[in-house]
Amino acid sequence: MRFRITCNIIVLFLLVSSAAIAQRRSAYDTPVKSGSSTAKETKSTTPKPKSPVQEQPAGESGDYDTPSQNLPVEVVEDQGDGGLYGTSRVSLRKDNILEDDNTDSTAVPLDYTPLYAADALYRVRVWRTIDARTSKNARYFYNKAIEGEDNKRLINIMLRAIKEDSVQAFSNIDDRFTTPITFEEALAGFGGGLDTSARYDMEGNVAGYQVRNRAVSPDSVYKFRIKEEWLFNKRDGKTYVRILGIAPVTSYTTSDGYTMENSEYAIFWIYYPDLRKALVRNNITNPLNINGYVTWEEVFENRLFESNILKSSLDAENGFNNTPLTSEQADVIQEQLNNLSTRGWAK
Numbered sequence: 001m002r003f004r005i006t007c008n009i010i011v012l013f014l015l016v017s018s019a020a021i022a023q024r025r026s027a028y029d030t031p032v033k034s035g036s037s038t039a040k041e042t043k044s045t046t047p048k049p050k051s052p053v054q055e056q057p058a059g060e061s062g063d064y065d066t067p068s069q070n071l072p073v074e075v076v077e078d079q080g081d082g083g084l085y086g087t088s089r090v091s092l093r094k095d096n097i098l099e100d101d102n103t104d105s106t107a108v109p110l111d112y113t114p115l116y117a118a119d120a121l122y123r124v125r126v127w128r129t130i131d132a133r134t135s136k137n138a139r140y141f142y143n144k145a146i147e148g149e150d151n152k153r154l155i156n157i158m159l160r161a162i163k164e165d166s167v168q169a170f171s172n173i174d175d176r177f178t179t180p181i182t183f184e185e186a187l188a189g190f191g192g193g194l195d196t197s198a199r200y201d202m203e204g205n206v207a208g209y210q211v212r213n214r215a216v217s218p219d220s221v222y223k224f225r226i227k228e229e230w231l232f233n234k235r236d237g238k239t240y241v242r243i244l245g246i247a248p249v250t251s252y253t254t255s256d257g258y259t260m261e262n263s264e265y266a267i268f269w270i271y272y273p274d275l276r277k278a279l280v281r282n283n284i285t286n287p288l289n290i291n292g293y294v295t296w297e298e299v300f301e302n303r304l305f306e307s308n309i310l311k312s313s314l315d316a317e318n319g320f321n322n323t324p325l326t327s328e329q330a331d332v333i334q335e336q337l338n339n340l341s342t343r344g345w346a347k
Contacts, residue, residue, distance in 0.1 A: 072208040074199070084159055084190060084218050109276040109297055112242065119235040122343055124314055126230060126333070127175075128307040129249065129264070129324070132222040136306045139287035140299050141222070152284045155221045155248055157296060158270060161278035162186055170269040175227050175245055177271050189267035190221065190250070223249040225266050225310070226300075232340045239340045243272040243300060262324065272300075309333050 132141030132154075141154055161167040162183045169186040171179035201207040227245040232238075247266035251259045279296035286292040299305060309330040311323045318336075320329050336343065 071206065073196075074208060074210045084155055084187065084221070105281060107277075107280045107295075109280045113240070115231060115233055115240060115242075116235075119233050120231050121234045122230075122232040122340055124230040124312060124337060124340065126228050126312045126337070127310040128226050128228065129310050130224045130226065130305055130307045132224070134306060140284060140294075140304065142219075143284040143287070152282060153218050153221075154224065154296065155218050157278055157282050158246070158248065158275065159183070159187065161275055162270070165278055167270060167274050167278065170271070172247065172266045172268055175247070175266065175269055177245065177269060181268060186268045190248075221248050221250070223264065225249050225264075226272075226307070230337050230340055232343070237341070241303070245269050246272050246275065 130137060130141075132138060143152055158167075162169045169181050169183070170177045171181050171185075172189070173179055195212060197210045197212070198206045199208045199210055225247045226243050228241060228243045231240045231242070233240055247269045249264050250267055252263035252265070253259050276297055279300065282296050283293040284296065284299075286294040294304070308327070309325055311325060312333050314333050314336055315321070315325070315329075318329070318332060320333075322329075325333065
């Protein structure tokens with residue numbers, strides 16, 4: 001009797017299991033009528049790898065650009081790990097042996113000497129490219145504080161000035177500062193922006209979505225363009241060099257990763273006089289004096305960088321009609337700039 005009851009239970013279990021399996025198969029194998037306007041491709045039933053939390057970029061194996069309204073969307077804030085914005089984690093202890101701080105949050109740049117059109121015997125407009133990878137430039141543009149802070153790169157200073165100090169960024173449609181853009185628009189020019197990723201539960205089902213900033217390494221921004229003016233002033237017999245604008249530079253890259261030759265372009269422009277306050281308040285370790293510091297403004301105002309002339313207002317009279325100039329052509333222009341005082345008095 002007991003044996004018969006046990007057999008009946010086993011048979012009942014097998015019948016229930018078979019029905020469940022058949023129902024599950026019918027759910028996945030329901031045929032789609034060909035020619036139906038609502039027909040959709042049947043998705044693969046291959047289970048996703050199971051782990052507590054998995055992220056899948058939007059659009060990689062499913063369309064997650066528009067998350068389901070029934071699932072939660074989590075915005076992941078920047079954790080201060082550096083990046084283009086350059087926010088370093090705050091030390092919870094005093095991470096040096098000094099009694100004071102070398103920074104000066106109240107520093108202001110010195111006023112420029114006024115220059116007037118009536119005294120300008122000669123003016124030249126020049127565009128230059130600064131490559132941070134050269135040995136002379138790397139000491140400043142890839143500088144890291146002795147305390148280990150890694151947020152003093154020029155691109156960090158520029159973006160923080162736009163976001164925190166109300167410094168206006170301008171579109172790269174021209175270099176005359178005609179079209180203001182937002183911080184988000186300036187940041188998007190680096191290929192940044194936001195990514196939406198699916199988050200899976202233990203069963204491999206989509207449990208929600210995460211939105212986070214797309215990471216862009218600050219080391220990938222290693223070229224800058226400056227627009228400047230050289231002027232010989234007859235009032236005091238001096239040549240003045242004033243930077244007008246500064247822009248981070250990148251190149252066009254094909255889908256297979258090939259960088260197109262001579263395709264460099266400015267991502268956005270900042271009017272240099274607007275940036276001076278941020279530059280004078282940011283110190284970096286002076287590579288020529290281990291015990292001292294130099295401000296970013298000193299790097300530019302004291303011409304502590306090396307650069308290549310891209311083009312100038314002297315090109316036409318020298319018969320140069322190509323941009324960028326060759327190294328030989330750039331040397332000719334630089335020689336004429338160095339002798340601007342002689343040229344000015346000869347006018």
